[in-house]
Amino acid sequence: MASDGTPTGIGKAMKHLDLDGHDLPPSPAPSSPSTGHKYALATELVYTESNDQHNASSMPIYQSATFKGGPGQEYDYTRSGNPTRTHLERHLAKIMNANRALVVSSGMGACDVITRILKPGDEVVTGDDLYGGTNRLLTYLKDNNGIIIRHVDTTNLEKVTAVLSEKTTMVLLETPTNPLIKVVDIAGIASAAHAANPAALVATDNTMLSPYLQNPLDLGADITYESGTKYLSGHHDVMAGVIGINNLALGEKFFFMINSTGCGLAPFDSWLLLRGIKTLAVRMEKQQTNTMAIAQFLDSHGFKVRYPGLKSHPQYALHWSQARGAGAVLSFETGSVALSERIVEATRLFGISVSFGCVNSLISMPCRMSHASIDPATRKERSLPEDIIRLCVGIEDLTDLIDDLSQALVRAGAVRLTENGFEALELHDAGRTRQVVDEP
Ligand SMILES: Cc1ncc(COP(=O)(O)O)c(C=O)c1O
Ligand SMILES: N[C@@H](CCSC[C@H](N)C(=O)O)C(=O)O
Numbered sequence: 200m201a202s203d204g205t206p207t208g209i210g211k212a213m214k215h216l217d218l219d220g221h222d223l224p225p226s227p228a229p230s231s232p233s234t235g236h237k238y239a240l241a242t243e244l245v246y247t248e249s250n251d252q253h254n255a256s257s258m259p260i261y262q263s264a265t266f267k268g269g270p271g272q273e274y275d276y277t278r279s280g281n282p283t284r285t286h287l288e289r290h291l292a293k294i295m296n297a298n299r300a301l302v303v304s305s306g307m308g309a310c311d312v313i314t315r316i317l318k319p320g321d322e323v324v325t326g327d328d329l330y331g332g333t334n335r336l337l338t339y340l341k342d343n344n345g346i347i348i349r350h351v352d353t354t355n356l357e358k359v360t361a362v363l364s365e366k367t368t369m370v371l372l373e374t375p376t377n378p379l380i381k382v383v384d385i386a387g388i389a390s391a392a393h394a395a396n397p398a399a400l401v402a403t404d405n406t407m408l409s410p411y412l413q414n415p416l417d418l419g420a421d422i423t424y425e426s427g428t429k430y431l432s433g434h435h436d437v438m439a440g441v442i443g444i445n446n447l448a449l450g451e452k453f454f455f456m457i458n459s460t461g462c463g464l465a466p467f468d469s470w471l472l473l474r475g476i477k478t479l480a481v482r483m484e485k486q487q488t489n490t491m492a493i494a495q496f497l498d499s500h501g502f503k504v505r506y507p508g509l510k511s512h513p514q515y516a517l518h519w520s521q522a523r524g525a526g527a528v529l530s531f532e533t534g535s536v537a538l539s540e541r542i543v544e545a546t547r548l549f550g551i552s553v554s555f556g557c558v559n560s561l562i563s564m565p566c567r568m569s570h571a572s573i574d575p576a577t578r579k580e581r582s583l584p585e586d587i588i589r590l591c592v593g594i595e596d597l598t599d600l601i602d603d604l605s606q607a608l609v610r611a612g613a614v615r616l617t618e619n620g621f622e623a624l625e626l627h628d629a630g631r632t633r634q635v636v637d638e639p
Contacts, residue, residue, distance in 0.1 A: 240294065240411060241480035247290050247473070250282075258286045260470045279458050283466040287473050294476070295410045296417055297443030299450035302464040302472065303457055306406060306426025307332050309440030312456045313402055313422055314369070319345030321368040324392070326353040326383065327581045328376040331570035333404065337371070350581070353383040354514060356391065363395035372420075373404040374413075375518070378530045378565040378589045380505040382514035385521055389419030400449070406430075406556075411483050412524040416445055427464075429556025430527075432475035433482050437468045482558060482594055486527035489560075489600060490592040494529050496601055500614055503532040528555050530565070530589045533613065539564055539586040541611035548595060548603040555591030560600055563589050 236243050249258040261282045266274040274280050284302060291300035303309050310333055317323065317340065325337060327350045340346040349362045353372055363370075370392045374383035389401045402422035403415035409430035415423040425431070427439030444450045457463050464472070487508070494506040504511075507518040508525030518525070533539045542562075543551055549562035553569045563569060566578060566585045573583070592600065608614040 236293070243294055244411070244479050245477045247286070250286065258283055258470065258473060260466050262466050277466065278461045278463060281463070281466050281469070283473075284464055284469040287464070287469045290473065290476065291410075291441055292443065295423055295441070295443035296414045297423065298445045298447055299443070301442045301450065301453055301457060302427065302469060303440040303442070303462045304464055304468070305438045306404075306424070306428060306440040307336065308462045309424040309426075309442050310336055310404075312440075312442060312453050312460075312462065313424060314340060314346075314371075315456050315460075316400075316452055317344070317346050317368060320347070320366075322347040322349060322364070322366045323369045323371055324349045324351060324359065324362055324367055325371040326373055326376055326381070327351060328379040328381050328583065329373055330377045330404070330406075331565075331572045333371070333373070334570075335572045352381075353388065354381045356384055356387050359388050360391045360395075363392055363399075365396045367392060367396050367399045370399060370401045371404070372401070373407070374521075375407045375507060375526065375528070377407060377528070378570065378587060379583065380407075380507065380512075380528065380530055382507055382512070382518040384517055385415050385418040385420055389421075393419075407528055408522055408524070408526050409479060409483065409556075410443075411479050412526060413522040416443060418521055421446065421449070426556075427472050427475075428554065430479060430483060431556075432472050433478060433556060433558060434475060435554060435557040435559070437471040437475070439464055439468055439472050483524065483527065485594045486592050487524050489594070489597050490527045490529055490590075491525065492597055493590065493592055493600060493604065496604065497529075497531050500608065503534075505530045527592045528589065529592070530587050532584050533586050533588065536586045538611060538613055539588050542607050542613060543588060545607035545610040546603055547606070548599060549590065549607075555589075557591070558594045560593040560595055561591040563591075565589050 238246060247258065249255050251259055264277050266272060274282060287302055288300045291302065292298065303312060314336065323337065323346060325348060337348045341348045351358050351362050353359055370388060372383050372385065372388060374385060375381060385403055392399045392401050400421045401419065402424060403420040404425060405413055405415055405423050406425040406429050409425065421444065423443040425441050427441045428437065431441065432439060442453055490506065491508045494504050494509050498504045498509060506512060506525060506529035507515060512518065533542065543564055546562050549560045551563060552561045553563055555561060565587055566583060570578065570583065
């Protein structure tokens with residue numbers, strides 16, 4: 200124990216059993232159950248105990264595959280457990296309000312670990328707007344593993360309830376969704392799912408907001424997971440996935456999968472993630488401020504903007520009842536694929552790139568990039584507009600960002616700069632009330 204009562208020891212080796220009851224190699228002990236934060240979240244993000252024998256201020260990177268000492272040790276092999284990874288997992292459990300957190304090599308790795316518990320015939324209820332990679336994995340499970348996947352508009356609780364049944368074993372939600380920024384009632388769906396089948400697991404992808412802004416476990420979800428590649432790390436220099444759970448038996452199943460498949464996060468990547476988490480609050484605050492101003496700027500030019508910071512967002516009230524901020528991703532429609540392409544190509548500061556959550560601002564056309572793996576017919580069926588542009592706003596100076604978008608809109612032919620400011624050109628009210636026909 201530290202003088203303040205915080206547990207500091209690496210902990211005693213725990214006995215782990217595999218799914219058939221056989222002994223597993225020693226693995227790190229789960230974090231102690233969450234008892235509430237001692238400090239404000241911004242402080243908790245920074246405050247970690249390194250547990251280092253030399254009192255190193257930064258948790259050392261245990262860049263070792265093996266640990267000497269034989270049976271009974273907490274660590275024997277990094278696939279099964281590593282002190283740097285354990286330290287990160289304990290820190291994450293604290294900020295995710297989870298009893299246990301586990302870290303793996305990517306967000307999709309986390310989704311894979313979670314969905315590996317599904318069996319043929321199991322039913323999964325999920326959204327009609329989902330990150331393309333998640334859709335790809337679920338489609339694979341449907342086509343190859345006999346899992347039934349039901350896509351439904353998760354913003355509509357009645358529609359969700361209509362497809363829930365005792366056969367529903369998992370509900371997989373994103374909120375806000377990527378890229379349509381739809382907001383989903385986590386508590387409402389969790390309670391409907393558990394009413395339909397008390398054993399159903401509600402998993403929420405929290406990538407868009409991070410634990411700084413939303414804690415799905417507090418809202419009734421059984422699992423929260425996210426791509427640590429995004430806000431948690433914040434610099435696009437590491438791939439990571441994070442899983443948080445309160446049910447320790449479920450945590451053991453996920454640990455079994457991680458150890459068996461070898462997807463646990465590497466020591467150096469664990470350290471990078473730990474480092475990124477410390478600045479999550481300041482990054483997120485600045486990114487949100489910038490995003491709100493950009494959302495208003497685009498809205499004022501007649502684009503159809505999707506951002507839960509805007510009162511015009513259809514689930515504005517719901518969003519603010521379950522989250523502490525609107526995040527830093529917005530999408531907007533121009534009404535024309537050709538115009539969208541011109542805008543994306545005309546930006547200078549906003550880099551054309553997939554992903555989000557980085558300190559740098561990015562611009563993308565999801566249908567061509569992050570969601571290209573969803574075939575065009577399915578995109579149409581699910582009302583994913585081909586002209587949609589996604590902005591992932593960073594921490595740059597706001598004036599520079601607005602200036603960049605302004606010049607891009609002018610160069611792309613969307614607005615014209617006049618003595619009185621910007622004047623809409625060919626596409627005033629674009630995408631909101633007008634049908635725009637693309638030029639060939
Ligand atoms: C909402 C969402 N979930 C999960 C993932 C997967 O994360 P990763 O790229 O770290 O595998 C992504 C992006 O890739 C995402 O946007
Ligand atoms: N080629 C990748 C695309 C990654 S998209 C990353 C991120 N989730 C986003 O939404 O931008 C793939 O096919 O997975």
